[in-house]
Amino acid sequence: MTTHVRSLPIPPPPMHGETIGSYLHRLADANHTTVTTLAVVLGHGRRYQRADDTTDGWPPEALPRLAALTSRTIPALLHALPALRALDTTNPDIPPGSEQHHVIRLACRLCAARLGIHNLVLRRTADHEHLCPSHRRWLTGSDQLDVSPLPDVLRAHRHHHRIQRRHGRRGTSPAYPEAARLTLQWFRTSSPPELHHRWNQRLAALPTEPFGDPHRPSDQRVELATYPESVILTSLLTSTHWRHHDRLPAEASRRLGIPHHDLTADLPPKNSTSMRKRPPTSQRTCPMPGHDHPDEHDPWEERNTPAGAAKTTHGQAPAGFPSNLSESRSQLDHQP
Numbered sequence: 001m002t003t004h005v006r007s008l009p010i011p012p013p014p015m016h017g018e019t020i021g022s023y024l025h026r027l028a029d030a031n032h033t034t035v036t037t038l039a040v041v042l043g044h045g046r047r048y049q050r051a052d053d054t055t056d057g058w059p060p061e062a063l064p065r066l067a068a069l070t071s072r073t074i075p076a077l078l079h080a081l082p083a084l085r086a087l088d089t090t091n092p093d094i095p096p097g098s099e100q101h102h103v104i105r106l107a108c109r110l111c112a113a114r115l116g117i118h119n120l121v122l123r124r125t126a127d128h129e130h131l132c133p134s135h136r137r138w139l140t141g142s143d144q145l146d147v148s149p150l151p152d153v154l155r156a157h158r159h160h161h162r163i164q165r166r167h168g169r170r171g172t173s174p175a176y177p178e179a180a181r182l183t184l185q186w187f188r189t190s191s192p193p194e195l196h197h198r199w200n201q202r203l204a205a206l207p208t209e210p211f212g213d214p215h216r217p218s219d220q221r222v223e224l225a226t227y228p229e230s231v232i233l234t235s236l237l238t239s240t241h242w243r244h245h246d247r248l249p250a251e252a253s254r255r256l257g258i259p260h261h262d263l264t265a266d267l268p269p270k271n272s273t274s275m276r277k278r279p280p281t282s283q284r285t286c287p288m289p290g291h292d293h294p295d296e297h298d299p300w301e302e303r304n305t306p307a308g309a310a311k312t313t314h315g316q317a318p319a320g321f322p323s324n325l326s327e328s329r330s331q332l333d334h335q336p
């Protein structure tokens, strides 16, 4: 029954993909009440943090009550707040948005401001949505840095999107964190030197970190500065052809535009169990004449990676390569 539920005096609009906790907190803040009070009105009694995004425990009448509270239609709420779709009995075939959007990030402040929203919004995003393409703001972390001076990062974001489209979330999602972990490790150890120089140039183009150590940028800034190279590695680690190929280090070096003897970390990370195994040798040959890596031809990379369009012969893995990933991870976890 919803007849006794009056609309709130100030019902701010939800943002697309917003978590239920974020929206309830904004409703409560705007109307000088508490999330607990709203929970009583909705009839579920849950205590929500802003990142919470579940309707577990909601009675059937909670959804129409939320619509009455916010002066919005149920379809409008279902469209904006993906987790509510679990309550929608009229469209059982529509999957909850959370199945495609797993990462909860701060919404772009400029996108929010365009809707008249000036406080904190958390929303579900796809794994690769590291930046707002409209406003060129980096969304991983709280600074929301302007990446306009870093065209490499913008191009890499589009490349990351294409990888995700091609391989799907199951293929791509384990690869990017592995790649980002490797590039962070390389940054902290100043190796390879060509990449370190490139990353420092990108860091120098960013606004100063007001309370940060100028000699030790935060991991979030390093992730941004190394993002183009992380995406290049992601494309290789996602590939069934390259991931366990003997020449993976040489191919990675070629795409990164560095001498392959400078690559001194594990590729691929050996302890990963989330990635696909290398197919048998009998399945590795491309049916196309002269092309033995069918899932790796990427015109974008040929045009945009430092290796450019230069068609180098794939070299052999350097002597002593690779070393032990557990050592690498241990070093990464114990950086001073």
Ligand SMILES: [Zn+2]
Pocket: 108, 109, 110, 111, 112, 132, 133, 134, 135, 136, 137
């Ligand atoms: Zn934006």
